[in-house]
Each structure stands twice: as C-alpha cells, then as structure tokens.
Amino acid sequence: MALSGQTAVVTGAARGIGRAVTELLLQHGATVTVTLHNAGHVVEVALLDVDESAGLSLKASLDQQHGAQRTLFLLCSVESEEQTKAAFQKTVETFGRVDILCNNAGVLNEAAWERSVSVNLVAVIRLTYMALEHMNKGTGGRGGVIVNIASMAGLGPLPSCPVYTATKHAVVGFTRAMAAASTALGYGIRFNAVCPTFVQTDLFSNIYDRMGMFSQLAAQTRKFATTGVLNVSEVAAGLLELVTDETKNGEALMLTGGGKKYMTFPTLS
C-alpha cells in the first residue's frame, strides 16, 4: 500500500509512540490528520491529543520539517464521543477520505482503572466503528487499514497491572475478530495490532507509580524490563509494516529487543 496521498488518523499523536508514528507516516507521504484543513493536494497534518502544550510544540516542530500548512493541532480526547465524532466528520469533510486509523492513545493507571478501560479499550472500539462509517467499502468507503497499539501485555499477563493487561488483551482480541469480520463482510479494511515490549516514553517512566494496590509487584515488572526497552521509532517501523503490507490482516506483531514476531493463536474451528 503506497502511502502518498493517503489520509491517516492518529490518536495520542503529540507524544511518545503516537508522535513517532505521525512523523514516520508524514515522511512516507501520508496525510496524517484528524481534523484539518486541506488546500488542494497539499498535505496537512492535524494531531489529536489532550496534551495541548505537547501538541502545539509538536506542531511547531513539524512546521519546520514539512511547512506550516501541513500541521494543525486539535485539542481533543478519545474518551469524548462528541469530540472524536467531530474530528472524523471534519477529516472527511476536508479530505473526503480516511485510509488509515492508528488507535494509539493509551494510559496505564491501576488506581484509576476505569479510565484505563475508557481510553485503552472503549475508545479503540468507538473510533474503529466511527472509522468504519467512512472507510467501509460496503457503504461507499475506499477501505484501508486500522492498526491498534496493544502491548506485550496483550499477549501475556503483567500481575502488576491486571486491568492494563485486560485492556490490551481485549484490543488484541477485538483486532483479530474485526479482521475476520471485515473479510467475511467485505469491508475492504485490514485490522492489525502492534504488541511492543517496554518502550522509552512518559508512560513507561511512570509505571511504577501507577500500579495501585499491586505496587508490591513492581520488582517483577522491573525484571521484565531488563529484557530490553525499545525506542519509539522501532514501534513506528513495526506499525508501518502492518500499514503498507497488504497481506497483513488479523496480525498481532510482537516487538521486543530481540526483534519482531508475528504471533500465532489457537484456532477455534
């Protein structure tokens, strides 16, 4: 799948993995946008995030690299149905299309576990269904690809963060089920998940304060972390593979310090 001329929606784009994904997609010619404003074929970028200062500083940096006309920051939360619906509507009004959705925004906080479920799972489902309205070939869309940023905690349990583990397992399951549904129903949309190990971001830096009643188990997680910590570009590269390789549908791509592995799962049939 050639990226040039494509329109991508990236959530949590202002920092961490989302920022790396945004920058890599832009470098490969996609129109990375949530809401934006398009003049002809000039690619413009709007970034969706709740962190206004990070979003504005990223915009300034992207302006330098790609020109001021290519970026727009939108202060918006994936937890808000109204804000995300408006973002998709503005994107389609302005560009007439959505080709790529990266559900990246995520949080880890076992003490505020309802928020983890809301951001990591409910919002992934909500934005997927919103994107379907615009991407589904069955309803006039062009098809495309949706990549969800899960985690290795979506493949195996982290006792220090059971709710985070649950949300990420759910994202992997939802992704694989949607891939099968899309094939059966002819959506023309591929669904894949990225499952990275630890990645050097703000989320990772704060995890030991976010384990709530499981904080006694932090030492075990620290031990896991000694197996290697990725940088954000490594995750973005994994996502790009899932976006551009049109043979990938229903995949869970595990990324560790030792490399990448396409996971296999027991088949029900």
Ligand SMILES: NC(=O)C1=CN([C@@H]2O[C@H](COP(=O)(O)OP(=O)(O)OC[C@H]3O[C@@H](n4cnc5c(N)ncnc54)[C@H](O)[C@@H]3O)[C@@H](O)[C@H]2O)C=CC1
């Ligand atoms: N850092 C790590 O070790 C790993 C992270 N992940 C996953 O990668 C994704 C990105 O995580 P990081 O870049 O590490 O986190 P981060 O905390 O560095 O960045 C997350 C971004 O999402 C934004 N965000 C948070 N809540 C939001 C909301 N309600 N609406 C819109 N934006 C929101 C934040 O403002 C921030 O810009 C998450 O889904 C996380 O679970 C997966 C594996 C490893």
Ligand SMILES: CC/C=C\C[C@H](O)C(=O)/C=C/C=C/C=C\C=C\[C@@H](O)C/C=C\CCC(=O)O
């Ligand atoms: C505490 C969470 C820290 C960062 C968030 C990130 O999303 C994450 O959860 C990273 C997890 C890294 C885990 C690393 C090692 C082992 C985990 C075990 O639970 C086994 C997990 C997967 C095994 C998959 C397999 O090899 O079959």
